[in-house]
Amino acid sequence: MKETQTIQNKTKSTETTERISGSEAVIKCLLAEGVDILYGYPGGAIMPVYDELYKYQDKIHHVLTRHEQGATHSAQGYARISGKVGVCMATSGPGATNLITGIADAQIDSTPMVCITGQVGSHLLGSDAFQETDIVGISTPITKWNCQVTKASQIPEAFAKAFYIARSGRPGPVLIDITKDAQFEEFDFKYEKCKGIRSYKPIPDTDENSLKAAAELINNAKKPLVVWGQGVILGKAEEEFKAVIEKAGIPSAWTILGASAIPTSHPLNVGMVGMHGNYAPNVLTNDCDVLIAIGMRFDDRVTGNLETYAKQAKIIHFDIDPAEIDKNVKTDVAVLGDSKASLKSLLPLLNENSHNDWHQKFKDLYKIEYEKVIKDDLHPTKEGLTMAEVLKEINIQTKGDAAIVSDVGQHQMTACRYAEFNKTKSNITSGGLGTMGFALPAAIGAKMAAPDREVVMIAGDGGYQMTIQELGTIFQQKVPVKIVVLNNEFLGMVRQWQQLFFDKRYASTEMVNPDFVAIAKGYSIEAQKVTERKDLKAAVKEMIDCEGPYFLEVRVEKEGNVFPMIPTGASVSDIRLE
């Protein structure tokens, strides 16, 4: 007890120095940055830091994942639901390279994450030592920033910069590689938070004239369309965003990572854009007169063929990252800056409007999509279960309050299309990188960051098996996540493409699967399998009512397809309904 007391006193005073080891400094830096949970996996080159963690167990919760990739996705899930920086740690060599997929995912989806890797002793650098790999070199193109620390005295500044960079501006992953000798070395520790870096401007200045120009275009528009992305969520601009679209009466569509920024039920929410998005916002992208993009980056999955994307419209682009302006779509008015501040300044410049006739067009097209796609998805008349009816049941049982963590593929598109969200930061999925295996570990991180929220993970039978070992983490940490596997015994999205574009040659997409229920039970996770529609409701209810973790496998139609769909290279307005 006395020992703990001293430690507490020490961490509070950052003014004075104290002589400690590099590895203890790592822990103190994490504590100073408010880190309460980190995900990782020990090994030779990071052992001194783990040894210090042992001492600080009451202050910082280390979660032993079953694979370093799991640690990165858990840190991402933690970050995405909380808005805080996720932290993960691994040893050198294979431990470090196993982080790469998660780092790349965090980079393309702008997720704040700090990765710590151990490295061989500095005298061994470049000698092909045991478990040596050039992780700084390898991670350079997929990190917002990275560095190697070879002296203990460099640790405080490296961590202060790392956290500052990861969370400021457009967030992203950073990596700190620490040689083993630097972990052992003693030095005079003093921590100062980073307040700025002269070569780095996190938030560009907003030009008032650009705001005025944007307002003028919006005020004069007859058929305006908003497409928002994760920038609204990352900028904590949900309220400002809602105020803007409500005042100007603009139908608003979202990219996959923008989902949940405003409730699904909001009358101005017209659905998802992109390859498997909703019919109306895709078709009407090529009919609107002003397209207002907010915190999104015109990904190719959103735009389809750029040559025919919204050519008739004036484009306004709000973004925090100047490099996104004109990257894919030429902008007429670019508003740089933080989404919260920009939207707040935009609001008083806007005229009130309702655009009723324009809204009617969305409603008319929704009816077509409902008749051709949604009705059969949600209320199927055929025998096989659809993915969408599982989502519908989850919506009912969670009343739309759950955070949905989805993997990648058909079930992901279905989840994003049909999940109902009441709260922001509720759609956690791998957008840009499309990382199969993301969901299970990300759900662990999300649930640990937000224990009061219901977290439902949805994966296909393919992606689930890419990180299935994280069931061990759930078991050991007793994380009450709800795991839903929509099993069609296929890599469904690839199979769908094979059916539509490769003459039904199902090369290596059929899966012979194990007994998933038995596997879950092996980890003492309550589990059941549903194969018939009549059992679905009760099973979903049992899962949601369960206090601990729960595994639910639903056998869905083997060759179900996700529609609508914009085939590669086609225009958004050529979206197919069947």
Place this chain on the structure above:
Amino acid sequence: MSTENKQYTVSIYTENNIGLLNRISAIFQRRHMNIESLNTSPSEIDGVSRFTIVVNITESQMKKIQGQIEKQVEVIKVYYHTEEEIIYQESCIFKMRSNLLFDERQIQNIIKESNARIVTVNRDFFVIEKSGRKEEIDLLHRELTVFGIMQFTRSGRIAVTKDEMKISTMLKALQH
């Protein structure tokens, strides 16, 4: 915007940190762009490095690359210029056999006319240095090739702009 490739000289002001060269060159590599020449050196500002990179790309590509480089945390500012907007130099060194100086008298004329300079002479070899524009160095190289060159190397381009670069004032403002 022109879709034709043009030669751009990119000037990048950065912090002087390990790994930054890798980070910057990866931006070109990822887009399958070849770097024609690359030079790093100190700049007019204490503690700030300057990269000079020459690439052949379209202006639209150049603008995007500028954004991607400038986005890097340790990059302070990126400028790009066309040939007309800069004064530039490259440097090269030739190592040649000393007997050529006596046997092939026109070599001395070539050196004089090309404004090259003999750096050192000994019994076995002599070394010629020449700074100038790319074409001048190409010409000298062609002229000397016929006599047999023992070793040849040339530097990356270094360049200054005809117009003022606002980087110094910008940095001063940042430091306040």
